[in-house]
Amino acid sequence: MRKARAALPAEHRRLLDEIGAQETVVADWPQGVLNLYLTLRERPPSPVQLERAAAAWLEARRTVAFNLAFFTTIVEGLDDRAREQVVAHVAWHEYGHALSVTRSTWHQRREGPRLHALLPPDLRDAIDFPGLYRRDQLFDEVIATIYPVMVERVRNGDYRAAEFLHPEVRRAFEEMIPWPPSRPTDQT
Numbered sequence: 001m002r003k004a005r006a007a008l009p010a011e012h013r014r015l016l017d018e019i020g021a022q023e024t025v026v027a028d029w030p031q032g033v034l035n036l037y038l039t040l041r042e043r044p045p046s047p048v049q050l051e052r053a054a055a056a057w058l059e060a061r062r063t064v065a066f067n068l069a070f071f072t073t074i075v076e077g078l079d080d081r082a083r084e085q086v087v088a089h090v091a092w093h094e095y096g097h098a099l100s101v102t103r104s105t106w107h108q109r110r111e112g113p114r115l116h117a118l119l120p121p122d123l124r125d126a127i128d129f130p131g132l133y134r135r136d137q138l139f140d141e142v143i144a145t146i147y148p149v150m151v152e153r154v155r156n157g158d159y160r161a162a163e164f165l166h167p168e169v170r171r172a173f174e175e176m177i178p179w180p181p182s183r184p185t186d187q188t
């Protein structure tokens, strides 16, 4: 997880540092993370949603809680590289949540369902709505679903804007997450 965070563009790492984002690994999922929500007096996601989650962003504690059992299961049989890739994608998704939750306005979040409908089919289908997610969760879910795709691109040296997104979705994404980030060589 530390590696996944270190792999993010510098601007985004700075934003996460400003937010004070931290990580924790929860062994007894979902009870362990449910307990965290209860101590924080924060409204937990639905039991089904939590059960299936690889990780969750705890806003009040500014912490990404990772589901240890989930990772142990999905990385079984994968080689080190593939394993790292899977973990990184989940981590980037959660950092996308962190940036979206903390930087969005009520007004922007209201657009979630509309933006979700404008996503390319593969990304739209990756978000189980209607079904798993509530309407008020869609905005963050849209941003968090796009983010790992874009991080993967810059890791491959592609710093273009997200031309595959509808202009309104792209604008929402760029309002949450400064894009494109500067290349490592641009930094002073």
Ligand SMILES: [Zn+2]
Binding pocket: 093, 097, 140, 141, 144
């Ligand atoms: Zn999510």
